[in-house]
Amino acid sequence: MKGMSLGSGNTSEISPLILALTCIAAILKPGPAKISCSQFFSMILDITGKLMDMMVEFIPMHHAYHSIKDIGLQREFLIHFGPRAAACKIKMLREQKRVLERDLAIFGFFIALGRSTQSFLSANGCDVIEDPIEGFIRYLIGGSVLYYPQLSSISSYQLYVEVVCEELDWIHFYPGNIGSLKQAHGHKSKKDPPNAEAIPQVLDVCSYWMQSFIKYSIWLENPSNVKAARFLSKG
Numbered sequence: 001m002k003g004m005s006l007g008s009g010n011t012s013e014i015s016p017l018i019l020a021l022t023c024i025a026a027i028l029k030p031g032p033a034k035i036s037c038s039q040f041f042s043m044i045l046d047i048t049g050k051l052m053d054m055m056v057e058f059i060p061m062h063h064a065y066h067s068i069k070d071i072g073l074q075r076e077f078l079i080h081f082g083p084r085a086a087a088c089k090i091k092m093l094r095e096q097k098r099v100l101e102r103d104l105a106i107f108g109f110f111i112a113l114g115r116s117t118q119s120f121l122s123a124n125g126c127d128v129i130e131d132p133i134e135g136f137i138r139y140l141i142g143g144s145v146l147y148y149p150q151l152s153s154i155s156s157y158q159l160y161v162e163v164v165c166e167e168l169d170w171i172h173f174y175p176g177n178i179g180s181l182k183q184a185h186g187h188k189s190k191k192d193p194p195n196a197e198a199i200p201q202v203l204d205v206c207s208y209w210m211q212s213f214i215k216y217s218i219w220l221e222n223p224s225n226v227k228a229a230r231f232l233s234k235g
Contacts, residue, residue, distance in 0.1 A: 017055050018067065024048050025072045048073065049080045056081075099226065100148070102219050106228040107144035108164035113173055113209055114140030115165050117202055120174040124198035133199060136206070139234075147227035173205055 024044060055064045061081070068077045114137050121129060129137070144151060151157045214232050 013058050014055065017051050018071070021048065021051055021055075021068060021073060022071050024051075028076070029072070045076065048076050052077060052080055103147070103226060103228040104144070104160070106213065106217075106219070107231065108161070109168065109213075110140045110143070110209075110231075111161055112165050112168040112171070113206065114138075116171075116173040117206065121198055121202065124195035126194045126198050133202065140206070143231050147231055173209070174201070 024047065027044060028048075052064065052068065055068075059067075065074075065077055068074065117137055117140070121127075139146075210232055214229075219226065219228075
């Protein structure tokens with residue numbers, strides 16, 4: 001079989017299947033019009049499908065496809081496995097969509113936290129923030145693009161960010177800091193000297209929310225499949 005390196009065990013299992021499928025290909029070559037018994041033709045197709053199912057138990061499907069294509073049963077292979085492959089593809093796309101929606105919901109929450117943190121620091125006279133605090137806030141607000149780079153090129157994503165922040169405006173991450181998240185990008189009036197207690201409070205609040213998500217969110221129980229989980233683990 002071309003393009004395959006099989007162990008002796010697999011070869012002994014595959015060779016009879018290849019032989020049987022080669023015989024079937026010879027029978028099917030004239031086409032159904034040349035076979036007087038339609039029931040026999042249907043039975044042959046059913047047996048062909050079962051032999052192909054057995055074959056992919058021993059070798060990867062793409063290897064099986066090339067072997068069966070060499071025999072001349074490419075059409076039968078695609079008819080047999082096509083619907084199954086399409087169903088798997090649809091299921092995979094749905095799962096990817098579900099993961100993206102959940103991830104964006106978590107990213108949206110921490111974007112709102114980052115915006116609120118900016119507003120809180122500004123209200124406490126901390127307009128100039130040094131690293132690592134500044135870098136951490138940037139990570140909260142823009143971390144989603146690090147894990148989904150394609151979002152940066154989608155014009156509607158910025159609108160999504162604004163809508164999320166507006167919807168979460170009712171959450172008072174910093175009690176006593178009355179005002180919308182949108183204030184973080186507005187014009188500032190003259191402020192008092194920086195409040196020395198602001199930075200420690202920011203660290204406490206952000207740490208609390210990140211640790212709470214990691215501890216209590218069922219969605220993050222399988223971090224290997226969730227980019228938002230990796231976002232939180234590095235925050």
